[in-house]
Amino acid sequence: xxxxxxxxxxxxxxxxxxxxxxxxxxxxxxxxxxxxxxxxxxxxxxxxxxxxxxxxxxxxxxxxxxxxxxxxxxxxxxxxxxxxxxxxxxxxxxxxxxxxxxxxxxxxxxxxxxxxxxxxxxxxxxxxxxxxxxxxxxxxxxxxxxxxxxxxxxx
Numbered sequence: 001x002x003x004x005x006x007x008x009x010x011x012x013x014x015x016x017x018x019x020x021x022x023x024x025x026x027x028x029x030x031x032x033x034x035x036x037x038x039x040x041x042x043x044x045x046x047x048x049x050x051x052x053x054x055x056x057x058x059x060x061x062x063x064x065x066x067x068x069x070x071x072x073x074x075x076x077x078x079x080x081x082x083x084x085x086x087x088x089x090x091x092x093x094x095x096x097x098x099x100x101x102x103x104x105x106x107x108x109x110x111x112x113x114x115x116x117x118x119x120x121x122x123x124x125x126x127x128x129x130x131x132x133x134x135x136x137x138x139x140x141x142x143x144x145x146x147x148x149x150x151x152x153x154x155x
Contacts, residue, residue: 063083064077101131102125106121
């Protein structure tokens with residue numbers, strides 16, 4: 001083992017230019033890979049942030065399997081009325097949550113008899129949505145939004 005290490009050290013010292021070039025290329029490759037991984041992670045976090053921040057709430061409750069097939073807007077993965085009430089009751093006990101609004105999202109077709117296009121509809125409860133939006137505005141104005149990001153919820 002020692003003889004192999006001596007031989008490899010002597011070989012590295014004999015061909016200094018090749019050793020430095022190889023070490024430099026390995027270093028450049030590792031740095032490039034680290035930069036790529038960090039940039040990809042940043043883009044992923046940015047996309048997730050844009051999606052979650054484009055809606056009013058930071059907490060969304062979905063039925064299992066809905067998020068995986070959200071592009072299709074499946075009609076068979078809705079949350080039933082009993083479960084909605086159970087979620088509301090559970091969220092109402094949390095003191096950090098100031099407002100809750102329920103949203104219904106669905107896909108539809110819009111037609112004028114000669115052309116048809118698909119649309120996405122969002123159904124809201126105006127009173128609950130106003131309470132959530134009002135809490136959002138108050139939290140932003142008082143600076144609470146930066147300290148407590150969990151101050152509102154929507155499902």
